[in-house]
Amino acid sequence: MHQPTPSGEPRHHTVDAPAGRLHLVEQGSGPLVLLVHGFPESWYSWRHQLPALAAAGYRAVAPDVRGYGRSSKPTETSEYRMRALVEDNVALVHALGEEKAVIIGHDWGSNIAATSALLHPEVFRAVGLLSVPYAPPGGPRPSDVFARMGGDQEFYVSYFQQPGRAEAEIEPDVRGWLAGFYAALSADTMPAQGQPDPHFVSGGGTLRDRFPTDRLPSWLTEADLDHYAGEFERTGLTGALNRYRNMDRDWEDLAEFHGSPLTQPSLFIGGTLDASTTWLSDAIDAYPATLPGLVSSHLLDGCGHWIQQERPQEVNNLLITWLAALPQPAQSRIVAAAPSPA
Numbered sequence: 001m002h003q004p005t006p007s008g009e010p011r012h013h014t015v016d017a018p019a020g021r022l023h024l025v026e027q028g029s030g031p032l033v034l035l036v037h038g039f040p041e042s043w044y045s046w047r048h049q050l051p052a053l054a055a056a057g058y059r060a061v062a063p064d065v066r067g068y069g070r071s072s073k074p075t076e077t078s079e080y081r082m083r084a085l086v087e088d089n090v091a092l093v094h095a096l097g098e099e100k101a102v103i104i105g106h107d108w109g110s111n112i113a114a115t116s117a118l119l120h121p122e123v124f125r126a127v128g129l130l131s132v133p134y135a136p137p138g139g140p141r142p143s144d145v146f147a148r149m150g151g152d153q154e155f156y157v158s159y160f161q162q163p164g165r166a167e168a169e170i171e172p173d174v175r176g177w178l179a180g181f182y183a184a185l186s187a188d189t190m191p192a193q194g195q196p197d198p199h200f201v202s203g204g205g206t207l208r209d210r211f212p213t214d215r216l217p218s219w220l221t222e223a224d225l226d227h228y229a230g231e232f233e234r235t236g237l238t239g240a241l242n243r244y245r246n247m248d249r250d251w252e253d254l255a256e257f258h259g260s261p262l263t264q265p266s267l268f269i270g271g272t273l274d275a276s277t278t279w280l281s282d283a284i285d286a287y288p289a290t291l292p293g294l295v296s297s298h299l300l301d302g303c304g305h306w307i308q309q310e311r312p313q314e315v316n317n318l319l320i321t322w323l324a325a326l327p328q329p330a331q332s333r334i335v336a337a338a339p340s341p342a
Contacts, residue, residue: 008027009027010025010026010027010050010051011025011026011027012024012025012070013026014070014071015091015092015095015096016091016095017066017072017087017088017091017092017095018084018087018088018091019066019071019072019074019079019084019088020066020071020072020074021070021071021072022063022064022066022071022072022088022091022092022095023043023063023064023069023070023071024043024061024062024063024064024092025043025046025050025061025062025063026050026059026060026061026062026096027050027051027053027054027059027060028050028053028054028055028057028058028059028060029054029057029059030057030058030059031057031058031059031101031102031323031328031329032058032059032061032093032096032098032100032101032102033053033058033059033060033061033101033102033103033104033323034061034062034063034089034092034093034101034102034103034104034113035049035050035060035061035062035104035105035109036062036063036065036089036103036104036105036106036109036110036112036113036116037062037064037065037068037105037106037107037108037109038105038106038107038108038109038110038131038132039107039108039240039241039243039244040178040181040228040232040237040240041068041106041107041228042064042068042069042227042228042231043062043063043064043069044224044227044228044231045062045106045306045308045309046060046062046308048308048309048312048315048316049062049308049312049315049316049319050062052312052316052319052320053316053319053320053323056320056323056324058323059096061092061096063088063092065085065088065108065109065112065243066079066080066084066085066088066239067080067235067238067239067240067242067243068231068235068239068240069231069235073235073238073239074239077163077242077245077246078246078249079242080239080242080243080245080246081246081249081250081253082111082112082115082246082250082253082254083115083119083250083253083254085112085115085116085243086112086115086116086119086120089103089112089116089120089123089124090116090120090123093123099123100122100123100124100125100329101123101124101125102124102125102126102127102128102323102326103116103117103124103126103127103128104127104128104129104130104267104319105127105128105129105130106130106131106132106307106308107130107131107132107276107305108132108243109130110129110130110131110132110133110134111132113127113128113129114127114129114134114262115137115254117262117264118137118257118260118262119257121263121264124264125264125265125326125327125329126264126265126266126267126293126323126326127262127264127265127266127267128266128267128268128269128319128322129266129267129268129269130268130269130270130307130308130315131269131270131271131274131276131277131305131307132276132277132280133268133270133276133277133280133283133284133287134262134266134268134283134287134290134291135280135283135286135290136257136258136259136260136261136290137250137251137254137255137257137258137259137260138251138255138257138258138259139258141248141251142157142247142248142250142251143158143161143247143248146158150200152202153197153200153201153202154200154201154202155199155200156199156200156201156207157244157247159201159207160241160244160245161244161245163238163241163245166207166237166241167236167237167238167241169206169207169208170232170237171236171237174229174232174233174237175225175226175229175233176208176213177208177211178225178228178229178232179216179220179225180208180211180212180213181198181207181208181211182216182217182220182225182306183211183212183215183216183217183220184198184210184211184212185198185274185275185304185305185306186217186218186219186220186304186305186306186310187217187271187273187302187303187304187310188217188218188304189212189215189216189217190212190273190304191210191212195210196210197210198210198211199275217304217306217310218310219306219309219310219312220309261289261290261291261292262290262291262293263292263293264293265293265294265295265326265327266291266293266294266295267294267295267296267297267318267319267322268284268287268291268294268296268297268298269297269298269299269300269307269315269318270284270298270299270300270303270307271299271300271302271303271304271305271307271310271311272299272300272301272302272303273302273303273304274303274304274305274307275305276305277299284297295322295325295326296318296322298318300314300315
């Protein structure tokens with residue numbers, strides 16, 4: 001059975017999961033906290049949270065979601081449906097020798113964390129959501145919603161739907177594209193109000209046409225950018241983009257959960273300059289009904305989308321305060337297979 005690491009250096013390893021192989025980084029010992037990243041990132045987006053949570057007495061684990069980093073990359077688009085990613089998370093908890101975990105996600109990871117908690121409340125005892133608010137499954141078909149956004153401009157989610165289209169834009173210069181994408185959604189480098197919105201494409205152009213090209217956000221060093229670029233230069237972007245290509249499939253897969261609230265203790269942290277938060281303000285207003293277990297909700301003034309990297313200390317303090325207030329789990333563990341070395 002795999003034993004937690006001490007709160008010293010983080011440790012890389014892999015475990016078996018429905019994806020095939022999940023690479024993860026863990027640090028610390030204590031109650032398990034699973035950290036799920038978004039697009040286009042990796043476990044590395046939690047580099048500031050792993051040591052902080054470990055020092056606070058938690059076993060912090062940040063996997064590469066299937067399709068990213070050193071995790072397996074199934075070939076079929078349908079293998080990136082939400083239910084598959086949820087089952088990866090359940091398998092990961094059990095492979096680590098645990099029965100329960102707190103799950104925290106950012107960006108797509110927020111949706112993955114929320115759906116994991118919705119489908120498996122017996123495993124995920126609490127859920128933290130960063131940047132993207134919880135909205136129950138249901139409503140109109142997603143592709144219809146996205147098609148109506150932006151008028152004569154094309155919303156980026158629609159732009160991502162056709163296999164190969166976004167890849168053709170990104171992969172000739174992965175590092176440059178990532179730099180621009182990160183800058184476009186960061187508080188200190190995003191386009192000024194009134195400038196063309198980087199979430200949309202117009203006139204047969206590309207997303208990159210609207211990205212800043214002359215600056216990096218303050219949270220992103222050249223070394224950080226090298227890390228992200230190195231991962232995607234090796235893996236390509238298709239696995240990551242396939243998450244977007246399953247949104248209608250998810251809508252069908254989760255029909256039985258349409259309108260369902262999340263009842264576990266929950267937390268939301270968003271940024272006031274993040275479109276993921278501001279465009280979905282109705283979802284936040286609905287929290288009394290959709291997140292009846294909400295412990296606290298926070299909007300960080302002047303913060304953009306990459307919240308745990310832009311404001312690591314604030315986010316760490318909020319996470320640790322929330323975690324400390326949760327009911328303590330029973331000290332039960334299950335026998336798990338030994339992990340594979342990374």
